[in-house]
Amino acid sequence: MLNVDTKRSHLNKLADYRRGLMTEPQLRNLFLELTLRCNENCIHCGSRCGEVRAEELSLAQYHKFLREVREDMGLEHKMLCITGGEPLLRKDFFDIMAYAHQLGFNWGMTSNATLIDDSVARELANCGMGTISVSIDGLEDTHDNFRRTKGGFKKAISGIESLIRTGAFKAVQVTTVVTHESIKQLDELYRIFNDMDIDSWRVINMEPMGRAKNYPDLLLTKEDYITLFEFIRNMRMTGEPVTYGCSHYLGPEYEREVRDWYYLCTAGLYTASITANGDIIACLDIERRPELVQGNILHDRFSEVWKNKFKEFRRDLSDECSKCTDCPEKAFCHGDSFHSWDFEKKEPMLCFRDILF
């Protein structure tokens, strides 16, 4: 709908910028996976949360790590992104985040909000939380079944209301992972969220990764994708704060129209992550493979790892994929997102060519 030639001009510039980032990456998003424990059991969990596989980092280890990051890399342009599992399951959650706040870090988190009430919301504000994204994956029954948590929907809504009542946060966002089953519920969900004072609604597709691979029937069809993107675009045309996520190159039709930016996978360029046991990786959504672990904060200085490693992410995936060779969008897509890359077959698990363009 928007001028395609202009979009291409901008995408070309972005491609140039990305090439620059490959040699001079700039850390902006530092994810901390505080725990893999979770009080829900989501069908689609990419991290397979609940299956705790190693010891978690201690409070003292987080303190040391955060001090080193601030000392080596400064605070400017950086944000801590707290995730899990369910981060609030950590008994020392507020100790960790209060320290981060004291050091001057800006931070936000993802949560299922089932553990959030007014007092927790106030404590989050006291610890300097700026933004939060809460998962609501469908209407009540769908949400509870999808997350295999009875009463989860009501608790999540209640948690969101507590956050909004606090009035202390820059943004309270809801994230909905859409499946082939829940795509029909978007209009009703909109009516629910429209009555709430949330700041934005992020609507994304279920990805074929983690536990979701066991449920291929829930993945979106080609028609579902069109429905999804048309829904988001129509919402945005009416001024609603609805957005798609950061993943996937969407092609000339939908790029820039279902989100306020052009596609760029920032893994290893802008984004790094620390897993629950201290491993340094690019993005927590990427399949956990040993060869993708860049180091561990228990014996490596993060700033050195960020500067000298991450080579696997500072390249074009499309160079490895025969399907990408003749694709006209290759220069903008680069083989698409790292988290949906099939490292065995060396091709994207989800490519919107032939779906959207």
Next chain:
Amino acid sequence: MKKTKATALTAAMLVAAANISACGSAKNVESENNVYAQGLDETVTETTTYDPESNTDLMYCVYGPPPTTEPPSSFEEYADATTTEYDPENDAEQFFPVYGPPPMPGDAYMDGVIDANDLARMRIDYNNGKNINDFDMNFYDVNNDGVFDLEDIAVLSRFLQGDIKSLSVPDEDDDDIVTTAPPTYEDTTYTTVATLYGPPPMYYDWSN
């Protein structure tokens, strides 16, 4: 859900594009509804000062949309902003603001601030004979004469020194006004904020 100025701007952009598509010819778009073109005065560069002490400028949605440059104080102002009529020869010029930073003559670095870095950038590019495409001309053609040359560099230099108050092209009847007033641009530190999964500043020139 909260509708904001940013979402209103997005809506206007998409609706206008839909109208253009429906009309089949952009010449039918009424200039007063053309939300793509905007003069320098309406551009959004409400910079924020990054305060290292409080580090308060970097909050953004964990997964949310990037804070774009701030829109004008009311959507109505923006929608009714004086625009030029659609000119096919300058098609790209009409649409640029909604895709990225607003075209700001002199802002060679396209970071929303006109400062000495932009002057240095322009000098380097001029000396290297860089080909300035139509899109870049919105930023490099400071005196709006359709070419990028030494005159643009001279005008920008005078502006930065405070010899001229504005980079807008004066009317033919205006007398040249030379002042010794200090520069009117705000010398603030501009922090480009990206979202958790959001965009980079897209127009950083990595060629040098």
